[in-house]
Amino acid sequence: MFYQQPFDVIVVGGGHAGTEAALAAARMGANTLLLTHNIETIGQMSCNPAIGGIGKGHLVKEIDALGGAMALAIDQGGIQFRTLNSSKGPAVRATRAQADRTLYRQAIRKIVENQPNLTLFQQSCDDVIIENNRIAGVVTQMGLKFKAKSVVLTVGTFLGGTIHIGLENYRGGRAGDPPSIALAERLRALPFRVDRLKTGTPARLDARTLDYSVMQPQPGDAPTPVFSFMGSREMHPQQISCYITHTNERTHDIIRSGLDRSPMYTGVIEGIGPRYCPSIEDKINRFADKSSHQIFVEPEGLNSIEVYPNGISTSLPFDVQVDLVRSIRGFENAHIVRPGYAIEYDFFDPRDLKQTLETKFIEGLYFAGQINGTTGYEEAGAQGLIAGANAALRVQQKDPFLLRRDQAYMGVLIDDLATMGTKEPYRMFTSRAEYRLLLREDNADIRLTAVGREIGLVDDDRWAAFNAKLEAVEREQQRLRSHWVHPDHVAVPELNPMLKNPVNREHTLEELIRRPEMTYSALMAIDSLGPGLTDPIAAEQVEIQIKYAGYITRQLEEIAKTQRHENTLLPMDFNYSQISGLSNEVVAKLSEARPETVGKAARISGITPAAISLLLVYLKKHG
Numbered sequence: 001m002f003y004q005q006p007f008d009v010i011v012v013g014g015g016h017a018g019t020e021a022a023l024a025a026a027r028m029g030a031n032t033l034l035l036t037h038n039i040e041t042i043g044q045m046s047c048n049p050a051i052g053g054i055g056k057g058h059l060v061k062e063i064d065a066l067g068g069a070m071a072l073a074i075d076q077g078g079i080q081f082r083t084l085n086s087s088k089g090p091a092v093r094a095t096r097a098q099a100d101r102t103l104y105r106q107a108i109r110k111i112v113e114n115q116p117n118l119t120l121f122q123q124s125c126d127d128v129i130i131e132n133n134r135i136a137g138v139v140t141q142m143g144l145k146f147k148a149k150s151v152v153l154t155v156g157t158f159l160g161g162t163i164h165i166g167l168e169n170y171r172g173g174r175a176g177d178p179p180s181i182a183l184a185e186r187l188r189a190l191p192f193r194v195d196r197l198k199t200g201t202p203a204r205l206d207a208r209t210l211d212y213s214v215m216q217p218q219p220g221d222a223p224t225p226v227f228s229f230m231g232s233r234e235m236h237p238q239q240i241s242c243y244i245t246h247t248n249e250r251t252h253d254i255i256r257s258g259l260d261r262s263p264m265y266t267g268v269i270e271g272i273g274p275r276y277c278p279s280i281e282d283k284i285n286r287f288a289d290k291s292s293h294q295i296f297v298e299p300e301g302l303n304s305i306e307v308y309p310n311g312i313s314t315s316l317p318f319d320v321q322v323d324l325v326r327s328i329r330g331f332e333n334a335h336i337v338r339p340g341y342a343i344e345y346d347f348f349d350p351r352d353l354k355q356t357l358e359t360k361f362i363e364g365l366y367f368a369g370q371i372n373g374t375t376g377y378e379e380a381g382a383q384g385l386i387a388g389a390n391a392a393l394r395v396q397q398k399d400p401f402l403l404r405r406d407q408a409y410m411g412v413l414i415d416d417l418a419t420m421g422t423k424e425p426y427r428m429f430t431s432r433a434e435y436r437l438l439l440r441e442d443n444a445d446i447r448l449t450a451v452g453r454e455i456g457l458v459d460d461d462r463w464a465a466f467n468a469k470l471e472a473v474e475r476e477q478q479r480l481r482s483h484w485v486h487p488d489h490v491a492v493p494e495l496n497p498m499l500k501n502p503v504n505r506e507h508t509l510e511e512l513i514r515r516p517e518m519t520y521s522a523l524m525a526i527d528s529l530g531p532g533l534t535d536p537i538a539a540e541q542v543e544i545q546i547k548y549a550g551y552i553t554r555q556l557e558e559i560a561k562t563q564r565h566e567n568t569l570l571p572m573d574f575n576y577s578q579i580s581g582l583s584n585e586v587v588a589k590l591s592e593a594r595p596e597t598v599g600k601a602a603r604i605s606g607i608t609p610a611a612i613s614l615l616l617v618y619l620k621k622h623g
């Protein structure tokens, strides 16, 4: 039976990719269905209750700049906010917030339920309807059919999911949720390359059984950072501290004694796990010389007794988990509320996707999130937004929405996945971006809000607030450029003690801010020069643009230079072995990846700049 009228877009899965995909499509006017296992788990955090961090915070700000939900939800659900790398340059500064799991989920649910053009339906999707290599709809567990022109699959760790605790294992999508078996089998029959990955999570502890007096408290920053460009401190709930403790030699001995019953070390788990979020058994193995590892003791919520011990993810047998937890300072009497576990699941090789996240083999079918081999809520949300927007644009017969690597971390993420694929769960780092100085958290709105507005992702309120900020920044920059301070200026007696070299000729305020020892806020605190901008976000923008202008210009010039070759096309049937000087390995890699452009060829791992030069010389000669 077909239920409802045909939809424009169906999104399967209400996790982090699914909610951003459904919201994006609906914001753009597409009649959208969000079909998910369980409406109660929309926006659920499967693992650590936190949003952001280095590279990930950048993605959250970009999602926000394009009108997405994640940043606003964490502003309403965050119970401890910090700016990481605050003493370093603006490119690597990143916001991170501890979440109250329930408040975060409620905030996402509210945004989803208030989104026009978005319908919800609770059922498992067991099948996809494909007609002439084109998607036509989906079928649910009870045989209901929904029609749509575009379908976005965002089913996370659920495809063929197997949960491991020691040598015990059972099928599951994550603890407490069923796996997607029928859909996994259906997708495996399609011509996509598929493999298995693994991820894990620590045991959750009962806060009432922990001794916080021997742990080191870690309060949030003051003033409290805000995530969304539309957010405010007033949205935040009560703020509380996290704590820090450590593993010790005894913990490591207990772990080693349990390795003969570890699913990872006995070969029961075959999927590769996240290198940068390793299990504790992996850590003591890889860093055998370290006698201790840090554990962040993170509350799961304001009204929850559960605690997430960040740093001891494990799939060891439960008895070993109990002993290892109780060997840690402050955890001597800990009660485990939920055991730690690992999960193995199917993922699809993202090289079988276009940059829009549409699959290359089935027209109108999009994949986003963990299904593409990534890990993390932020990576999932970013892909969801791009896939949802493109699914809607396809229905509206408009040009695709693509972001370049020099424009957004989202562009880096999708280009990395579609060009290079991944062999292990992929997470974002600032080091993955070539142009980090341009891709800062603070300017995500300047980079993206206007492009989002153009395709209908950004609503009137956000657009008005963005324009007001831009105007304020522009006006202030003009004032700083045209306001002169001469040696007899009334401000000089207050100003000189702050400067390495006193004012001995006329300077603009802009020149003074450019000095390393001077800040915008210090200058504005001087009566005759201030008060300047009262909005700290706009003020930060003014300062960064002035202080880093030289570096930013250099990076823009570099982009212009590489851009010349970026779009140079490579024929799909190009015979790389005819280029003399290329190593066999490079020829094999290029022949396998078949990059569409020289820019993409340059980003394949192992393809050196020297190889690209040879390729360019060849193309010039024979082109």
Ligand code: FAD
Binding pocket: 012, 013, 014, 015, 016, 017, 018, 035, 036, 037, 038, 041, 042, 044, 045, 046, 047, 048, 123, 124, 125, 126, 154, 155, 156, 157, 158, 159, 173, 174, 175, 177, 179, 180, 183, 199, 200, 201, 277, 341, 342, 343, 368, 369, 370, 371, 374, 375, 376, 377, 380, 381
């Ligand atoms: P999910 O959040 O998994 O959402 C998938 C959604 O799809 C769910 O709502 C599900 O119910 C629904 N669904 C699935 N199949 C169907 C179907 N057939 N029909 C209808 N609905 C369906 N990330 C980190 O960054 N660091 C970590 O250390 C980490 N550890 C993890 C440990 C575990 C045990 C798990 C489970 C996840 C972990 N993650 C970790 C990953 C993080 O949870 C995911 O990256 C993120 O949730 C992916 O978002 P998603 O939207 O792709 O999928």
